[in-house]
Each structure stands twice: as C-alpha cells, then as structure tokens.
Amino acid sequence: MDLVFSLLINGLATGMLIFLLAAGLTLIFGLMDVLNFAHGGLFIWGAYTGVWFYQMSDSFLLAIMVSIITGLLLGLITEKLIVRPVYGNHIQQILITLGFMLVLQELIKVVFGPDQKAVFPPGWLQGSFMVGDIVIIKYRLFIIVLGFLVFFLIFFILKRTRIGLIVRAGVIDKEMIQSLGINIRFVFMLVFMVGAAMAALSGMLHAPYSGVIYAEMGLEFSILAFIVVVIGGMGSFTGSLFAALLVGLAQAFMAYYFPALSLAVNMLLMATVLIFRPQGLFRVKG
Amino acid sequence: MKSNLLKLQQVEAYIGQFHILYDITFEVPKGEVTVLLGRNGAGKTTTLRTVMGLNPASKGSITFKEQEISSLKPHMIANRGIGYVPEDQGIFGDLTVGENIRVAMKKEDQVTTKRMEWALELFPDLKKFWNKPGGQLSGGQKQMLAIARAYVNENELLLIDEPSKGLAPIIVEKVMESIQQMKERTTILLVEQNFLMASRIGDQFYIIDDGQTVHDGQMGELKEDKVLMKKYLGIS
Amino acid sequence: ACGDEGASGDSDDSIKVGVLLSQTGALESYGLQTQRGFELGMEYATDGTMEVAGKKIEYYFEDTETDPTVARQKALSLLEDKEVDILVGSSSSGDTLAVTPLAEEYEKVMIVEPAAADSITGSEYNDYVFRTARNSSQDAAAAAAAVAKEGVKIATLAPDYSFGHDGAKAFIEAAEDLGAVLVHEEYADQAATDFTANIQKIIEAEPDYLFVVWAGANTPWNQIVDMKVQEQGIKVTTGVADIATLPSMAPLVGMEGFTLYYHTLPDNEVNDWLIEEHKKKHDGEVPDLFTAGGMSAALAVVAAIEKTDGDTTGDVMIEAMEGMSFDTPKGTMTFREEDHQALQEMYSVTLEESDEFDYPVPVLKRVLTAEETAPPIMNQ
Amino acid sequence: MNLRSIERSTWIYIAIALLLFIVPFIVTGRSMQFILIQIFIFGIFAMSYDLLLGFTGIISFGHVMFFGIGAYSTAISLDRFDSTIPALLLGVVLALVIAAIVSFIVGILTLRLKSHFYAMLTLALAGLFLVAAEKWRSLSGGNDGFTFRLPELIRDSQSQYFLCLVSLIFIFFGLRRLTKSPFGKVLMSIRENEQRTESLGYTVLHYKVIASVVSGVIASFAGVLYIISLRFVNTSVFATDLTIDVLLMTIIGGVGTLIGPIIGAGLVEFAHHWLSGLSDVHWIFERWIILYGTVYILVVIFFPLGIVGTIQAKLFGRTVTKGLKDNKSKVS
C-alpha cells in the first residue's frame, strides 16, 4: 500500500511537471493550432536564464520571474518574426519553427557554453520527509502545488474572459473575427507570449527536478508535450492536465510493474488512446 | 436630402493579381436600405469585403461618417460601428451557438443583452440549439445565426450579403420585418438576389456589373422599368 | 582541420592522421577534450617538431555530428581527399562502428578513442582497429574492483539501451568473479524524469552496493539521495565522468567509485606535462576525462610510426602495434594482441568535497592496474 | 507511345538524368560521391513522403518506420547469411514485403484519424519500432548497432552510385506517372476534400491505404539503399530525427511537386555539408548550425511554397500561391 502511494505521489509529480510543460503548448498548439516545434527552445531558454539568475542571486523565486520574463520576450519575438507569417499553414510552420528551434538551441551554447549545468533546489525545497513509510520529496510537492495553481489560473482566465473563445474563433475564421471588431493579431500575440512564458517557466521548474540542464533537452521534452496535448484533446486545458497526469502515473507504475515496457510507455499510451478515442480524451466544449 | 453614412468613390480592388473591382461608386444614405444588385460574379461580395477592409481597395476612397476608412484594418472598421453578415455565414463551427453570439458581443451591458433577446425572439431555433456547435446547424439555421450575430451589437451600418439564401419563406419575412424595425437606428447595405425581398425593403438600389456600378435609382423605379430589369438582372 | 599546424604543403614526405570527433551536438564537449588532448599529445611526442621518423606529421579534425552517416562521409573525405594514413576517433560508438569497416577496406589503421562499446573490439572487430579508450568491460572491472568482495550484495541501475546493458552485464560478471552476489538488476528509461519506481525496487532488494551505470545528462543522483537510499544502508557507486558532471554529483559526496581519468590521479611525468601545458594553452583549465585519451591516441600514433620507421602501410602498422606498449598520461598502455584493446590503469576513488572548487572531486583510493581491469577477450 | 505526346518537362528530366550518369566519371572523390548517393537515397525517401504529404494531404510523423524496416531487413539478412547477391535480394524482398504489410496495417488502423491525431499515432507506432529495435538486441545489436559486409558487385562507390541513381530515376518517373494517372488525381481530390471525394463514388480509404502502401514500400527501399551505402546499422534508422529530416526536405523542395523533394534533399545535404565545412574557415562559424537553422527560416520567407513550388507558381499559374494560402482550413 505504501508502495502504491509512493508511486502515486511521484507519478503525480512527474505528471504535473509534464503538464506545466504541455500547458504552454496547449495554448499555442491546442488552441491556436500552431505546430510550434520551437517550443523546446523556449523551454531551454527559460531554464538557462532562470538558472543563471538563480545562481547569481540565490533567489529561486526571483529566478522564476526571470524565466517568465524571458519567456514573454522570446514569445513576442517568436510570434512577430517567426509565427505570424505562417498562421494557418502547418507545412510552413513545421519548417520555420524547426529552423528557429535549431537557432535557439545553438544560441544557448554560444551564450551559456556547451556544457551541462547542475542545478539544485533552493534550501527550503531540498530533501524529503517521511510520512509513515512513504518518502515525499519536497520539491515534488512544490511542483504539484504549483501545477495546480497554474492550471486554475489559466483555466479561470480562459473561462472568465472571452479570450479562449476569441482565440478558438480566430483560428477557425480569422476574417470573421476581425469583422466582429476584434484585433485578432494582438490577441494571438498575447496568447502566444503567455504560452511561451509557460514553456519557459516549466523549463525553470524542471531544472532542479532533474538536477541538470543541457541544450538538447528542449527537443526531447517538446515531443512529450505534443503527445500530452494530443491525447488530452486539442485545446482542452483539463484534457492536458488529465493526459499529463496519466502519462506521469503510467510511467511510474509501468516502471515498477512492467519494467520491460517502460521504454514504450508513452507511445503505447498514445497509441491506445488514439485508437480508442480518436479525438483525444477531452473535446473542447464551451 | 439625408446625409450619407457611407460613400464609395471610384473604388478599385484586386484579389491577388486579379482586378475585380474597376469603378465602384455609390452612397448609402443614413436610415435607408440600399441594395446592391447584379449577376453572379459581378463583384457584389467583393464590394462589401472591400468596405469591411477584408480586401483592401487599391484606389479610390471609402468614407464612413465623412471619415476615410479605406486604409483601416477590418477590426478598426468594425469598431467604428459597421456590422457584417458575410455570404458564407462565417459561423465558427466548433463554437456553440451561444459562444458564436457571445464572441460577437462587444459589450455585455443591458442594451446589448436586450438586442440579443430580440434577435433570439426572431429566430427561436437559435435559443433551442444554444449549446449546439454552430457547425451542426442546418443551412438555414446557420444563416439565422449569422444574422443574429450581427444584430446583437448596436451598429450604425450593417452590411448584409444575401440574407434570404436558404431561409424558409416565413423566416425571410421575419428578416425583412426586422430590417424595417431597425432602419431608424441602423442603416443597411444589402446584397440580395431574392428580388421579391429586395424590392420590398429596398429604398434605393445600385446595379453592379463586371466590377462597376452601372446604374442606380429608387427601388420603386426599378420595379417599373422592365427594360432595365431585363438588361442587368435578366428578369422579364 | 582547425589544427593542421605545422602542415606545410608537400604530402609525399608527410604522414597524415584524420581525427573524427563530435564538434557539435550533445557530445561536443567530449569532442573538444579529445581534440585538445590529441594536439598536445602530438606536441609532446614529437617534442614540438611535428616530425616522426623524419617525416612531417599532419592531422585533420572532422566533425561527425554524432551521426553515423556524417561520420562515414567525413571518414571517406579524410581517406580519399586528404589521403590520411591513420584514422583516430570517435566520440560515439555508433559513429565509430560506421567507420571501422572503412579502415579495413582502405587498409589503414584506426585508433578508437574514446568510444567504449565492447563490440568495437568484440563482435565487430577487424584487424585494423586498435583502441586506446577503455571499453565498457574495463569500466565494469574497475567498478567491481572498487567495491566487490566475497559475499557483498550488489544491485545495478543502468539506462535501458546497449550502453547500459553492456556496462551492467560486464560489471555483474566481474563482481561475481570477485565473489559478490547480485540481488537486483534495474534498467530505466534513459530519458525518464522519474526514477522512483526503479529506486524503490532497488531499496526492496536490500543490496550493500548499488552500482549505477549512467551517461547523458538526465541523472538519477538527486532522486537517489531524495529517496534516502544511502540512509537505508545502501552504498552507491558509479564511474566519475567529466568535470562538467561533477557538480551534479554533489549529493553523492562520500561515494566510492572509479574513474578512468581525473587530472590529479595519475602520478607520472606525461600527466604532469599534460596538466602544465594544458593550463598554459587553455586559460588555466585542467585536462578533463577524455583529454588524456586524446593524448594517448596521439602517443600511440607516434610510437607506432617510430616503430615502423615511417611506414604507415596497414599490415606493417598492425604488426608493430600488436603488443606495443607506450607511455601515456595514464601510465603505460599495451595493445593486447588478441583484440587490440589497450590495457590501462584505472582509478578507484572516493568523491570528496574540495576547498578549491564548489563541486566534489574524486580522490585517489587506489590505482587499479592494467592487469586488474583487463577485460575478457570478446572478438572470437 | 507517340513521342510528341511527351511533355516538355519529361525531356528536361531525362536530360538531367543523363547528365547525372556522367557525373561519377568527373567527380571521382568517394566522399563527394557518397554525398550524391545520400541525396539520391533521401530524394527517394522524400518522394515517398511527398506522395503522402503533398498528394494525399497526410502528415505522418512516423514515416521513418518503413525506412528502418528496409534498413534492418537488409542489414540482418546480409549479416546472418553470406554477403552474397542472393542474401541481398532476400533482404530486399523481406524489406519490401514487411514494409507493405506494416504500411497496410498502419493504414487500416490509422487512416481514419484526422490530421494531428493521425500524425501523432504514426509517431507513436514509429516510436514502438524504435523501442523494439532497442530491446531486441540479439537481432538488432541495439543502440550500438552492427556492421556487415556487402556483396562484391555493389561494394565500390561507383556501382552504388549507379544503383541509387537508376532507382531514383525509375521511382521518380514511376511516381510521376502515378500522380498524373486517374488514381493520382483522386489522391489530390482526397487532399482537397475527403468527404466530397467519397460522395463522388470513390472509396477513400482504399486510396489512402494504397498510397500508404506505395509510399511505405518506397521508403523501405530507400532504407535498403541507405544501409547499403552505410554498411552499418543502428537504431538511428528508426529515430524521429530522420522523419523530421525527410519532412524538411519535402517541404523545402515544395510539397506536391515530386521533383521538389529531390531538390530539397540536395539542398539540405549540400547546405549541411557546406555550412559545416565553414567551421574550418573561421572559428566564428563553429556554431554553423545557427546558419543552418536560418536557412530554413529564409526558405519559408522567400519560398513559401518550397523552392520548386514557388518557382512553378511564379512561372506558370500565378494563382497557385494564392490558392494554397486561401486554403487555410476555413471549413467549419
């Protein structure tokens, strides 16, 4: 029982981390329908700038802010220069964002050097405590809490404002939404920036979790994010959360009970979900 | 003589490399219904899109309330008080009927809510299918939604492209009534192939042929002028 | 080709060496170490003259981008366009395996450095392949030598792909030979972010030692500590890799393990020279994990050419190199006749905090001799 | 067939093909020949992708699975049996048959899915192949891979060159004819409007499955050639990177143009070769990958329809550009 519980907590934490990672993509890919392969680039830039500031200032919370700001700025640049000309055209999006991804990834090495960097959680989040026989790692608890916070924040913004509605409408018919008096370009830019900021934030949060950061980690993790967005159901925030938690838990439990299959767990999960629910777990509804 | 709300002067427009509008000149007097007529492919829809800024004019001037709007972005034009019912309805298929309407509402004040209720009374079907995705509506229901969506905001000018298309006769009737009701506050520029409807609610008309305004007059005159009708509209 | 110093035209009288390494991509820091080591090695071996047996020596570096196709194309370009006499490389085992058949085809000797897959000098062996790098089995033997004793219970944690399986298997064999008992073998997804389940299983197996084979950045160290593995009486042991990874090992201070090189460990003249010159040339930086390897490869090249007196024909070189011993920063290495693997010393270490750096450093416990870590012969 | 009824473009292609036959006598360097061989191979691979992406409108993120099947079948067959021509042929037959079966199953299983979901499902399936190759180490050699010998006949670089060139030419003309056949026209109509195609009396699924099988078999053949040129196989032949590469080549050249993917393959290989060579010229180019990425960005900006696509649009129908742009899913 303890074991199950421990796997559960850790699976949840992994899931939440994956959710944070996918949340930005849920906005950009799920909602705005941009196949953003540069998402991983935003993720590593968030991680590197955040960690750089963290190691300089020793303030973890400020570092989180720094990574968010990086995300916003990079999001602005990416949207204006890279994504704006190719809205609605997946083929061009693939090419241009992949190109930009390469640029972002190499620039990391220019600015921060090619070596991996070690990162540890701040003192107050280091270590673990025991509840009965269960080890609970502090930083993971922190991730779980933060994950829920982000989820509710974005969820309410989308629910309470018309932003979500406008973006979805804008993706379907840009001209019509403009004819309704909405500056869709501006809205898209904002949403993209928020998505980018979330990617950057998740990069920063991921750093102490895995202990090291390196330039190539972006691409690896962005594929995972795509998986989560798709099996969650395009554009559904709740769907992404569920899918991410599902992935996290599946990884934890498979690694324990069917270790031989653990390499394939993400792919198996995705294949199963898509074969039985071709539209993803959740569909976007009002 | 009433003042002109909208005025186009020698407007030309291209779609891509194709020269579509050559010389569009007309005036829309405040408080009246102006109808654009013409055969398929004449350029009526393109004219409306040009006014909306969706397909910018390459030459000529478009003034709305005496102000030049030809270089503005569509959303700015819309915000000056122009509503638009496009030919292809422009329904957001994945959004529910309610969402389609909500996304159009510029304000959530009482006036707008009132207008919305009024629009829904016109088309009770919409109320019935409030939570249904717009894409699943029947053809006529989509048309109703497109019209209702343009009605919820208090616009000074409404551009309506073929509203009667696909609607049952009784609904066409309702649409005509609603236009009559609104006339006081909202000026209408209408493209309509249903001559019966056009002639009943139109105050004045312009005929567009091959991207040019070739004729204009009062609706009453047109009904009398069989020659004209034959020439441009093929009605005998 | 960044470093064709001393190259001056005439090719007739010169000997050319082509070095393949990763200069871009995930392994680029390994590539850089090899490159610096090789350059210094050439300088040391020729006393800065860049001449061996009366011939000028020229060398070219090519980037394999850690992609077998590129590796092969670059190797071809070295062999054909530059007409190199000897190949050296490369940073990844896959790249190396894509190139070794070419060595055979062109009848040129290839010195493998620092790729470690056993199969290079094992199942995929050909006569032209020599290796100055240690192989996975040597790593394993060193690891076993560092911790295994009669009756000690061991468990392994390794990434779930060839490198991990090879390493774990070799370790288990070596450790069992020393009398240890295997209680659990665990393989984890290399890209995993969560190792809880794996660590949980290891804890349940209650070993005395947990041997971790790990490469790549996504390390399990934090979680091993967070899960209080050591508190439960399980000692963690692993190979200490390059300096860049040391900071991430901070949680493991006190660990007993092994390494194939850290600049303070070997005690010999070559190494002293290497450290001094390296600092001089590279902003005071000390040589790293594979710098010594790169240098060893250069030393092997020069030693062989001296032995053949400038004849670089494949067969002549092979004959000269089989059984050849030569001095390196890691002491004397010997190419074993049977499989051309260089036997070399390794180092049993403990990870300790240091005053000098803000990361822990390996401190020598014992030098493991070349014989001690000799791997089984696997090419038959 | 009446000679005059052959299109002018066909003559041009034939002329270029003839020119390519002379090249190995001029360019004798094996490493340059190797690059050309890679271009031919990836040209074939990219054309097979174009049949899906450009003509049928299917984005697959798992196309590499067929490439990998071809590669492993041949490598294993040559490794297990002698390095003789029969062993090679056995490998090729295995490669094509397995690819056909797998692409058929994948087609049936997945082609009912819509765009993103299809793409992700293929990604998942290809991922499973990668894991299988990783895990079944007794057969595949795992991540490290293994080397093998080639039959005498195709050992030297020139014969490999001709083998790949001839394959490229046959497949190019074959696919070109296919895309201009009534069948090909139906594929295009599926790309444009699947549901409408159905109500014209075409069984869309059959067409998609056939396209998927043809494409899979050709990709597998590209894998065969690739592994012959490399003489070494490891799990990288199943890596997503390769799908991305081939996707890029197809897009850069211009989707739906067939010749585009070949040109895309050439461009990517040469840009890569040339830019990475720059790092020898000056250390500032050490980070040449930045330039490489920038090339992609510039291609999108200056050649929005890919190189061939954009040039075609400029030369012939100016409308093409607009047409494709207008096509941004306005369907509700």
Added chain:
Amino acid sequence: MEAIIQTEDLSISFGGHVAVDSVSITIPSKKFTSIIGPNGAGKTTFFNLLSGQLSPTKGSIFYKEEEITKLSTTERTRLGIGRSFQITNVFPNLTVLENVRLAVQSQKKVRYNMIAHFRHFKQFEQKSYEILEKVFLLEKADSKAVNLAHGEKRKLEIAMLLALETELLLLDEPTAGMSLEEVPAIIDVIKQLKQEDDRTIVLIEHKMDMIMDLSDEVLVLFHGELLAKGKPEEIVQNETVQSAYLGGMYDEKQLT
C-alpha cells in the same frame, strides 16, 4: 408506379434531438419530387441518410427494392444515387475543369488506374466541357474553385452532380444564391435532364415558384416528421404549411 427510393420508419437523432422522425415515404421513379419544410426540419439530414453521409438510428432505406441502409456513400453513389450539397462542397485548389473531371471519371472503370496518364482519357475532358457549358461555367473552366463567386460555386456543384450521371439526383437548394437571371436557366437544365434521360429528381428548395413549376409531387417535412404529401397545388393550400412555413410571402408573390 415503380418506386426508386423507399424508406421505412427512418429516424435519426443527434444526442436527443430527433432530426428525422419515423419517415416512411416512397419516391416514385422518373418523377420530380420536391421536399419543403421550415429550416431545421430535417430535409438535408434526410438527404444525408439517403446518400449515406449519415446512418440512421432506426429504420431502413430501399433503392429499387434493395436494402441499402448499411451501404457506404461510395457504394450508393455507384448504385446510382448522386447528390449536391447545400453548403458548397467542392475541391478548392483544383480547377473547375478538374473538379468536374473527377466526377466524370468516377463512373468509369479507371478508378484505380495508376499507370495511364490522365490525358489518355480525352473523352472525360470532352464530357466535362460539355457539362460546364450547360451550366454556364465554361469561361471559368481553368479557374481554381476557391476563386469562384458564390453563385458560380453553386453551378459547379450542379455540374459535378450532372457529371456523375446517376439515375437519381438529390438536389439540395441548388439555386440558393444564384442570380435572378440564371435561376431560370438552371431550372431549364434540370427540366431537360429529367426529360431527356428519364431520371428521377428530388429537390429541396425554399423557392416556392420553382417548386410549383417543377414538381410532380411535394413532401413536407416538419420537425423531422412527414407532415403532408401531395400535388404542389394541394400543398400550398395546406393550412399548416401556410402558417408555419410560407407565412405571407407566397401569396404576396402571386399578387405582384
């Protein structure tokens, strides 16, 4: 009189909303049948059931006495059921000619031919041009379908249906948005079709004059149910039809 289509108790509901409700009708062969009814009455849905776009939740469909309820769209088209769409539904990036040619080609034995060049089939092109001429689209043969004005797309829609040469034609508001001038011409084309080739036509329209002019029989759908059925003259007199569907419009037209 022979029936070409027969439905029995045909129903479909979308998540609780019954769009077509136990409709049992017979559509006589070689006649002109029209379907009218308010917006959302289920007319298009009924067509979707006949042509196989949707499958019914209940009931069955017979085509020339054979049950086709389970057949796919494709199979039904090949049996001889062709339809046009209310919301224009063409191949946007193909030219008008190519659009029509695809329809022509689908009826021939070359469906899976991958080897022959399409230009070997001159007869298809010939045929396509003929059809385009009929619907006044010849001028636009080389334009891409996306670039057509709305009314032109409607004509293309009809052209594609004609090209299918099916025995049964289901026309869903073919003339909506078509200009005043061309409506009669298209009506002529439809009339001609019926006479020349002895085909069966089912028409959905809201234009009453057209219904009156063309139909042999009119079916009225109301909230998914079959409300009335009869000669056009009878139907216009029906009170429910008048109050709930026609309103004052139709009478007015008579007056002017």
